[in-house]
Amino acid sequence: MAPDTTAPLPVVRTVADLRERVRAWHAAGETVALVATLGALHAGHMALVTRARELADHVLSSVFVNPTQFAPHEDFAKYPRDEAGDAAKLAAAGCELLYAPTLDVMYPQGFATAIGVGGPSEGLCSVTRPHFFGGVALVVAKLFLQTQADVTVFGEKDYQQLQVVRRMARDLDIPIHIEGLPTVREEDGLAMSSRNQYLTAEERARAPELYRAMTEAAAAIAAGAPSAAELERVRARIAAAGFGTIDYVELRDAETLVPVERADRPARLLAAAWMGKARLIDNVPVVG
Amino acid sequence: MAPDTTAPLPVVRTVADLRERVRAWHAAGETVALVATLGALHAGHMALVTRARELADHVLSSVFVNPTQFAPHEDFAKYPRDEAGDAAKLAAAGCELLYAPTLDVMYPQGFATAIGVGGPSEGLCSVTRPHFFGGVALVVAKLFLQTQADVTVFGEKDYQQLQVVRRMARDLDIPIHIEGLPTVREEDGLAMSSRNQYLTAEERARAPELYRAMTEAAAAIAAGAPSAAELERVRARIAAAGFGTIDYVELRDAETLVPVERADRPARLLAAAWMGKARLIDNVPVVG
Numbered sequence: 211m212a213p214d215t216t217a218p219l220p221v222v223r224t225v226a227d228l229r230e231r232v233r234a235w236h237a238a239g240e241t242v243a244l245v246a247t248l249g250a251l252h253a254g255h256m257a258l259v260t261r262a263r264e265l266a267d268h269v270l271s272s273v274f275v276n277p278t279q280f281a282p283h284e285d286f287a288k289y290p291r292d293e294a295g296d297a298a299k300l301a302a303a304g305c306e307l308l309y310a311p312t313l314d315v316m317y318p319q320g321f322a323t324a325i326g327v328g329g330p331s332e333g334l335c336s337v338t339r340p341h342f343f344g345g346v347a348l349v350v351a352k353l354f355l356q357t358q359a360d361v362t363v364f365g366e367k368d369y370q371q372l373q374v375v376r377r378m379a380r381d382l383d384i385p386i387h388i389e390g391l392p393t394v395r396e397e398d399g400l401a402m403s404s405r406n407q408y409l410t411a412e413e414r415a416r417a418p419e420l421y422r423a424m425t426e427a428a429a430a431i432a433a434g435a436p437s438a439a440e441l442e443r444v445r446a447r448i449a450a451a452g453f454g455t456i457d458y459v460e461l462r463d464a465e466t467l468v469p470v471e472r473a474d475r476p477a478r479l480l481a482a483a484w485m486g487k488a489r490l491i492d493n494v495p496v497v498g
Numbered sequence: 499m500a501p502d503t504t505a506p507l508p509v510v511r512t513v514a515d516l517r518e519r520v521r522a523w524h525a526a527g528e529t530v531a532l533v534a535t536l537g538a539l540h541a542g543h544m545a546l547v548t549r550a551r552e553l554a555d556h557v558l559s560s561v562f563v564n565p566t567q568f569a570p571h572e573d574f575a576k577y578p579r580d581e582a583g584d585a586a587k588l589a590a591a592g593c594e595l596l597y598a599p600t601l602d603v604m605y606p607q608g609f610a611t612a613i614g615v616g617g618p619s620e621g622l623c624s625v626t627r628p629h630f631f632g633g634v635a636l637v638v639a640k641l642f643l644q645t646q647a648d649v650t651v652f653g654e655k656d657y658q659q660l661q662v663v664r665r666m667a668r669d670l671d672i673p674i675h676i677e678g679l680p681t682v683r684e685e686d687g688l689a690m691s692s693r694n695q696y697l698t699a700e701e702r703a704r705a706p707e708l709y710r711a712m713t714e715a716a717a718a719i720a721a722g723a724p725s726a727a728e729l730e731r732v733r734a735r736i737a738a739a740g741f742g743t744i745d746y747v748e749l750r751d752a753e754t755l756v757p758v759e760r761a762d763r764p765a766r767l768l769a770a771a772w773m774g775k776a777r778l779i780d781n782v783p784v785v786g
Binding site for chain 1: 513517608609610611612613614615616617618619635639640643644646665666669670671672673754
């Protein structure tokens with residue numbers, strides 16, 4: 211039965227309430243998909259919900275701005291929050307349940323456990339955000355286990371995160387199928403991101419150069435051009451377009467994320483760079 | 499239906515085979531208890547199986563000598579292994595399934611995930627075995643998630659381990675009930691342990707002094723005696739009985755394991771000391 215996309219979205223805030231809903235679905239022999247978010251939802255998140263509806267009988271979304279994946283100087287406090295707006299969007303997309311736990315449900319007093327993932331978390335975003343993937347792995351493991359979801363959809367926009375989450379779930383034997391969804395983009399190619407809100411109109415107009423430069427470099431590398439020169443061209447082009455600090459522009463193995471120089475296996479071109487107050491990331495496939 | 503305790507015990511070695519068995523039990527609405535072991539089974543383990551049978555419809559045991567909880571200089575290689583003997587004992591005790599995974603089932607190539615538990619893992623055995631509880635938390639999380647067991651029984655003999663496992667499962671929201679079972683002892687009070695096999699006859703005769711000294715100190719502290727002097731008396735008595743290096747003799751909060759000086763809340767007296775080639779540990783409740 212198709213969910214009623216006009217009714218207000220039920221919200222649960224505790225693990226007990228959450229599991230009661232999921233248990234009822236499972237008891238009826240129905241499957242459940244999780245779309246885990248930090249809120250500030252945009253069309254990219256809606257695409258995750260749409261895909262999740264294809265993969266399972268029911269879709270639930272979590273909205274939780276997870277403090278363990280922000281460093282003290284990062285934008286945890288000012289990260290955009292709008293639960294009512296998020297709930298309306300989720301309901302319209304066919305999500306049936308919103309799980310919005312409080313901080314003390316997720317990290318109660320005495321909480322003492324950490325998860326570390328090596329392998330795909332090495333380098334790239336870890337260089338400037340060393341605590342990020344540990345925080346992500348922890349909260350995602352908790353969300354998987356709290357929800358007992360059968361399937362989950364993560365965006366390829368956060369490609370390193372997707373590979374870290376896959377590694378963590380496989381290594382810990384969490385019984386969930388993880389699907390990656392290609393990045394949803396604005397018409398001019400800019401990857402959708404909650405952090406695009408931080409861009410001024412002028413910065414927003416220049417930001418798509420990141421994707422354009424990466425796409426052309428990926429095609430060149432796939433066709434056999436030396437990768438070092440192509441990566442350098444991306445850096446030069448985005449610097450010329452007004453990007454400030456460039457955290458990285460790198461070619462990596464598409465699954466393990468070990469650095470590679472040629473696309474003789476499926477590879478991924480990944481970049482992170484600052485435009486004004488926004489740290490933008492993007493990635494594109496490189497198939498030689 | 500009572501299990502047939504004379505038939506040979508079925509053995510599964512992969513997660514897929516394991517889950518197929520457990521899924522059939524769950525599909526029939528029946529519960530499953532896990533008794534996780536390193537093998538080298540003795541009467542203490544059988545008591546865990548007996549208690550597990552009271553708590554669930556089916557009992558499965560895992561036997562896996564987990565390398566991540568041994569340091570390079572420790573006894574991983576010579577840890578006693580006897581799968582056929584273990585299987586016969588488990589079957590006789592009413593266990594219905596043995597899960598004996600290979601190393602590459604547990605830690606396949608590319609494995610990159612670690613779990614750290616602060617809080618109860620601090621101090622005590624962590625001082626001399628700094629990697630131990632991380633290794634335990636990791637393998638136990640995997641076993642909980644591989645088996646999808648509803649309940650598990652751990653011996654209070656490894657009391658710090660029990661509290662670390664409880665903390666980890668609570669923090670990661672693993673839906674399993676964890677029960678602690680009081681330490682099973684030889685007639686003279688020595689806690690049963692696979693490592694008692696390392697004792698010579700003479701050492702074996704002197705080893706029970708650890709438990710005797712701890713029991714008397716616990717009673718004195720419970721009655722109001724200053725704990726520092728009582729802990730010192732335990733050290734002196736076991737040194738006189740032939741124990742060599744004393745790793746620790748400490749009084750801790752019974753749940754959080756933070757150091758305490760009085761038993762004004764439930765506390766625990768814990769000790770670890772070497773007798774010959776065997777590092778023996780023990781603990782007793784202190785209820786003021």
